[in-house]
Amino acid sequence: MDTQTQLGKLGLFDAKVPRYTSYPTAPHFNRVVGSGHFSSWIKAIPEGAEISLYVHVPFCRRLCWFCACRTQGTQSDKPVQAYLETLKTEIAMLGAHLPRNVRLSRLHWGGGTPTLLSPGMMSELAGAIRDIAPFTDTTEFSVEIDPNEIDGARLDALAAAGMNRASIGVQDFDEEIQKSIGRLQGYDITRWAAEEIRARGVASLNADILYGLPHQTKARITESVQKLLSLNPDRVALYGYAHVPWMAKRQQMIPSDALPTPQERLALFETARRLFLWDGYDEIGIDHFATKDDGLSVAQKAGRLRRNFQGYTDDTSEVLIGLGASSISRFPQGYAQNAPATGAHTGAIREGRFSTARGHVFSDDDRLRSRLIEQLMCEFRIDAAEITRDFDISSAALHDMLSKVARAYAGHLKLDDSGLFIPQEARPLTRMIARQFDTYEMNEQGHSSAI
Numbered sequence: 250m251d252t253q254t255q256l257g258k259l260g261l262f263d264a265k266v267p268r269y270t271s272y273p274t275a276p277h278f279n280r281v282v283g284s285g286h287f288s289s290w291i292k293a294i295p296e297g298a299e300i301s302l303y304v305h306v307p308f309c310r311r312l313c314w315f316c317a318c319r320t321q322g323t324q325s326d327k328p329v330q331a332y333l334e335t336l337k338t339e340i341a342m343l344g345a346h347l348p349r350n351v352r353l354s355r356l357h358w359g360g361g362t363p364t365l366l367s368p369g370m371m372s373e374l375a376g377a378i379r380d381i382a383p384f385t386d387t388t389e390f391s392v393e394i395d396p397n398e399i400d401g402a403r404l405d406a407l408a409a410a411g412m413n414r415a416s417i418g419v420q421d422f423d424e425e426i427q428k429s430i431g432r433l434q435g436y437d438i439t440r441w442a443a444e445e446i447r448a449r450g451v452a453s454l455n456a457d458i459l460y461g462l463p464h465q466t467k468a469r470i471t472e473s474v475q476k477l478l479s480l481n482p483d484r485v486a487l488y489g490y491a492h493v494p495w496m497a498k499r500q501q502m503i504p505s506d507a508l509p510t511p512q513e514r515l516a517l518f519e520t521a522r523r524l525f526l527w528d529g530y531d532e533i534g535i536d537h538f539a540t541k542d543d544g545l546s547v548a549q550k551a552g553r554l555r556r557n558f559q560g561y562t563d564d565t566s567e568v569l570i571g572l573g574a575s576s577i578s579r580f581p582q583g584y585a586q587n588a589p590a591t592g593a594h595t596g597a598i599r600e601g602r603f604s605t606a607r608g609h610v611f612s613d614d615d616r617l618r619s620r621l622i623e624q625l626m627c628e629f630r631i632d633a634a635e636i637t638r639d640f641d642i643s644s645a646a647l648h649d650m651l652s653k654v655a656r657a658y659a660g661h662l663k664l665d666d667s668g669l670f671i672p673q674e675a676r677p678l679t680r681m682i683a684r685q686f687d688t689y690e691m692n693e694q695g696h697s698s699a700i
């Protein structure tokens with residue numbers, strides 16, 4: 250039997266599973282967690298700790314039809330200006346709760362489109378953040394940049410604010426595909442953005458592209474990847490297009506009859522993957538590629554790769570604070586998510602309280618399973634020695650847990666005393682295997698395709 254037939258037999262082409270950017274996943278967050286938890290978790294950060302900060306900017310000038318991110322379209326600067334005021338208040342509130350001498354390991358601006366801020370707004374925002382949590386010599390400050398929504402003045406402002414990493418949205422270079430996903434973006438504009446970002450001393454450039462788009466073929470993705478490689482990105486995120494029109498209403502504009510089948514999605518992924526490997530990139534986790542000396546590759550080789558809401562990271566700080574509407578924070582105690590709508594978020598901040606709307610308090614079992622899933626997603630294996638060292642579980646109990654999963658995928662996984670291992674041929678199954686360690690009830694239809 251060939252690999253595709255075997256993967257099909259295991260249900261890969263029918264399954265819907267989470268992407269496990271957290272455990273438990275966001276749909277399982279509950280209303281028990283509120284602003285009281287958030288404040289107390291902030292206060293519990295050790296003095297002098299390095300923490301990470303994510304700032305969400307939920308606005309775009311145009312709304313791409315494929316996009317599943319929390320964002321709204323606006324042509325006017327008025328709501329953006331009002332939102333910036335909210336963020337500055339939220340940052341000051343955070344500063345009032347933070348223990349002394351806390352500094353930033355990572356700062357990430359995402360969205361939406363953070364680059365629709367004016368240069369003045371960018372400096373204000375960066376200044377407000379650096380006032381409450383200064384950079385260190387090694388702080389990484391990354392910004393999601395829309396090549397369609399950037400110019401020299403805004404890049405200058407970002408560079409002056411300390412940006413040293415950037416990520417550009419590419420998705421696909423093919424014009425027919427771009428039309429079908431409501432996002433036109435010529436190669437020249439993308440190339441201009443990449444060059445101008447680098448010209449400002451930004452050492453590391455990431456690009457996002459998608460497989461599984463309407464009208465995408467192996468020939469077309471090959472051409473898109475070649476064009477992308479001509480820009481020499483240090484990192485690439487190759488996400489599977491998540492078609493969830495019941496969640497992201499704008500996806501109803503996408504012609505679902507032009508979408509590739511799950512079997513074709515796997516072939517598209519494999520085609521793109523081979524091109525990146527051929528060009529010397531390392532494969533990082535399930536959907537990233539990085540040059541050999543990039544931080545992600547180095548972290549992967551050293552066993553320090555971690556999973557976060559952005560996908561993969563080499564950040565090892567224990568606390569990630571999300572600011573702005575819908576942002577999620579992660580603490581050693583649990584997750585806290587802000588109110589998703591900008592109105593509700595701003596309302597809470599104006600009343601002087603954090604907008605935390607839901608979240609999750611970790612149990613010991615959650616912590617164990619969270620790490621098991623993270624190891625699978627980052628390293629395609631579970632390291633039994635590490636797990637029994639760090640968690641309250643005996644070798645025998647762990648082995649029992651791993652054997653059940655190995656049996657469910659009999660002949661595809663390797664199990665021995667050192668742990669569980671997913672060989673190369675079985676890697677498309679990784680999210681399904683991770684699902685085996687997830688004890689939360691799941692509405693399968695709510696999720697995106699397993700491949």
Ligand SMILES: C=Cc1c2[nH]c(c1C)Cc1[nH]c(c(CCC(=O)O)c1C)Cc1[nH]c(c(C)c1CCC(=O)O)Cc1[nH]c(c(C)c1C=C)C2
Binds near residue numbers: 359493
């Ligand atoms: C930049 C945009 C974002 C992407 N993911 C997130 C952001 C901010 C983070 C995120 N992802 C999900 C949630 C929880 C639900 C919510 O609050 O809206 C958050 C905060 C879940 C999610 N993301 C995608 C889907 C289909 C789902 C729901 C179910 C599931 O877990 O499968 C699609 C998707 N969004 C982003 C990517 C890269 C992506 C698929 C590859 C971007």
Ligand SMILES: C[C@H]1O[C@@H](n2cnc3c(N)ncnc32)[C@H](O)[C@@H]1O
Binds near residue numbers: 317318420488490492
């Ligand atoms: C931040 C990144 O998230 C990715 N992104 C946005 N929406 C989706 C979706 N529906 N499916 C997969 N990836 C998506 C894009 O690649 C974007 O650049």
Ligand code: SF4
Binds near residue numbers: 308309
């Ligand atoms: S892909 Fe980027 S620009 Fe397009 S709607 Fe999503 S966040 Fe906005």
